[in-house]
Each structure stands twice: as structure tokens, then as C-alpha cells.
Amino acid sequence: MIKYIIVLLSLLSFLHAKTSIVVTFPVHKEFIQKIAKDDFFIKVIEDGYQSFDKRGNLFKNEIYYSDVYLTLGLEEEKKYIELFKKKNRYMKIIDVSKGIEKDIVNGKVNHYIWTDPLLVRELVKNLYNTLSTLKSYKKEFYEANHKVLLKELDEFFLSLKKKFDRNEFYNIYVYEPYWHYIAKRYRINLYYRENRFTDLEEVPALIEHAQLHNIEKVLIKKGSSYEQAQSLASHINADIVEHDITKYNWKVNIQSLARKIARYKKNL
Template sequence: MMKILFLILSPLFLFAKMQIVTYFPLETHIIKKIAEKEIVPREITNRYLSEFRKLPSSEVSRLSNSKIYFHFGLDVEKEYENTLKERNPNLIVIDMSKGVDKLNTNTYIWIDPFAMRIVAKNIYEAFVEIDKKKKDFYKENYENFLDEIDDTFLKVKQKMSGSDVTTIYAFDDYWDNFANRFRLNIIKKEKKYLNIADISSTLEFTQNRNIKKLLFYRGMDYNIALSLSSNLNVEIIEDDIFGDQWQFNLLNLSQNLFK
């Protein structure tokens, strides 16, 4: 009897929770820092993709039935916003990057702890506005998350303190906000193999500026990174800024850069 009652009540219990939609798991992870189990999250993709992909009608219906769509303001996320709003005009859309001073309009802001404090505030205020009865609950989680963000910032600074790394190579602009916050110089490299004629001058440039690290996004052509690393005698740092765990990602990046 109890089992039957549980099966009957379970859907009602889930329905009572706030249903939200995000673009990819990292956003869900961050939102849960404040909302915890008060939400039922749905994700458009289980892995960040920069290209918009048309969703089946059934998937659009499932996702647009949510209460809130949280996103970071990335171009691809805005395209999905249009799709979901077309199906559900009442869908609340929260741009978690609102109020962040984006470096050269760079939208990969979660890699900057200072920007993350604003993100946390945007999430907190959204939940309090919609679910006022649980304000104290959200506030406590919000303040705990701010402590985690500050602690992460200090840990990165500590890792930097004993390092002579001030300039790095990178294949993409994913790390610009991180570099700006922690006063690193990033030199962008094209995703191509070095010509024999370029090796000597590039090697001299690398040595003169004491460049020892090469950052590239996990999933790109590893052979290009390996070729550059071999010719310039720099260490390859394979980073995934879109990974699910925000704090772990940032500390892992700093550990690899400043060890």
C-alpha cells in the first residue's frame, strides 16, 4: 500500500518543484549551488556545442514547459531562447551574465571569480523574485556560494604566488577573462602547423618572453598542439572550461598553469 501511495505521490512531488532549463550541465551545476533540490533541471545538450542544432518538436515542447531558462548569454543560447519562447511566451529568461563587464564582449565569464559573484547574485535574485517564501533558504545558499567563489579566487592567487608564468600561448579566446583577472598575458596562436621558416623566429620569441605553457580546448586537434609544443618546447595544457564542475575546473587550470 505504501509503495502504491509513493508511486502516486512521486509525480506530484516532482511537479511541485520548479522546473528550469539550461543549455549545458555547467549552468545546472552553478544554479544548484543556490537552488539545490528545489528545482528539476532540464538541459538542451549534455555537452557544450557552439553551433545551434534544430531540436525535434517533442524536445522543444518538453524544454519550453519549464518555468525559467537560465543561460550565460552565449550566441547559441540566445538562438535556443527564441525557439523556446516561440513555443512558450511565458517562459522566464534569465541571462546570468547581466551586469558583468565583459572583456571585449567575451562571454566566457564563469572563468573569472569576480564575474561569478555577479552570476550568483543574478541567480539568487531570480529565485527570490519567483519563490519569495523560500528567500531565507536561497539567501543562505547564495552566501555560502559567495564564500566558495572567494575561496577559489584566493586559492588561484596562492598557486600563482610561487610561479614565474606570466605569459602563455592559447588557441582560443576561452581564457581571456581568466587572464585579465589574474594579470596574465595571452598570445593567440592559429590552429595550424608551423612552417619550417617560422620555427626559428617563433622559438626565439617564445624564449625571450619565457613562455612555457600552451592552452587548448579539450576536443580540438591534439596533433597541432603537440607539434607546436615539440617545436617550441612548451607544455601542453588541455583544459575544458565547459566541464560540469565550476570550482574544480578553475583550480585544475591554475594547478596546471602555475605548477
């Protein structure tokens, strides 16, 4: 009898053991937690503080020997996929962005879909299906959380729409396509510039272009390209806006971006 109890307890322990999941950015961890709460150990490769190469062996080994890597097809994820396949051939690698239609921007597929609340709806649906497969006995729990999240996303989409509907201008200089999907959704025009310093002979044409299109902001990834952006912004009297799409607290982060790039009409 004792033997059977031990076997039963071992089986229950196995069933309820936490699967370890690896994601690339903190924002991806947040989406999983919205659905699964604390059912999984979630490890983030790029936390914004230290590069993976400089992390200690303990951290790296925790990543290498996790059970699943949930990707979004990002170019920067390819090096990790190759590394993980060498270190742990049993790790499942799942692209949770499959089936979501993506745009070609500057000749490349743009995978940064999570700036658009409506595309996040599709992403969390894929996450819900994936997590339900990993722990099928928790499917009803995940489904309930998924429905709550979808409602939250719908409400957030509408609140952002109200903000951008009051915006006075819709044209911004950028170097990178990180904000393509939110710009497309809310009818903001992104004008792409080379990520380099502005030459003096370019200045007259630059000023003319900025005035013609009413461009008053330069949007860059936080922690990068600031000096180049400054050389651009100084000539057209534009504000530099820094933003990081990978941060945790996705909703607050997107709201912050909306505030920074919008200038609201006073009579609305």
C-alpha cells in the same frame, strides 16, 4: 468542506510545483543548485557528450517546454533562444549576466565570465535575485545559501591567488578566449594564435617569440584543436594543456586548470 480542502491542496501543490529551468552548460546548473538545492528541475543543453541536434525528441521536448531559459549572453546561445521562441512563446528568457562588466577580446564581447571567482560572485548574486523572483516564498532559504556560497568563493579566490603567486611563468599560447578572465585576474598573459597548423616558414619567428616570452604551454579546449596545437607545441617544446570550462564541479575544475598551467617556485 471537502471541496475547500481539495482547493487548498491544489493551491499548495501549485505553489510547490517545481519550475523547470534550462541552462546551456553543466557548470551553470551547479551554480543554481548551490543556491536553490533541488527546488528546480534543471536541464542542460550541452552536456559535453552529444550535440543538441543529435539528441532524441523526448530530450528536446523537455527542453522546449521548460519554463525558463537562464542565459549568459553567449554567442552559442543565440541559436537556442531563436529556436525556443518558435517552440514555446511562454518560455521566459533571462540573461543572468546582465550588469556584469565584460571585456572586449579580439574584437568581441567575452561572456565566459565564470573562470574568475570574483566575477562568479556577481553571477551568483544575479542568480539569487532571479531565483528569488521565480519562487519568492523561498527567498530566505536562497539568501542563506547565497551567503554561504559567497564566503566559499572568497576563500577559493584567495587559495587560487596563493597558488598563482608561486608561479614561475605567466605566458601561454591559446586559440580561444575561454580563459581570459582567470588569466586577467591572476596576471597570466595569453598570446593568441590562429587555430590552424603552423607553417614551416613561421617556425624561426615562432621559436624566437616563445623563447623571448618564456612560453612553455599551449592551452586548448578539451576535445578540439589538438593536432593544430601539436604542430605549434612541437616546434617550441611546449606542453599541451586541455581544459573544458563548462564542466560540473566548477571548483575542482578550476583547481585542475591552475595545477596544469602553473610551475611553482621550489623555494616557496
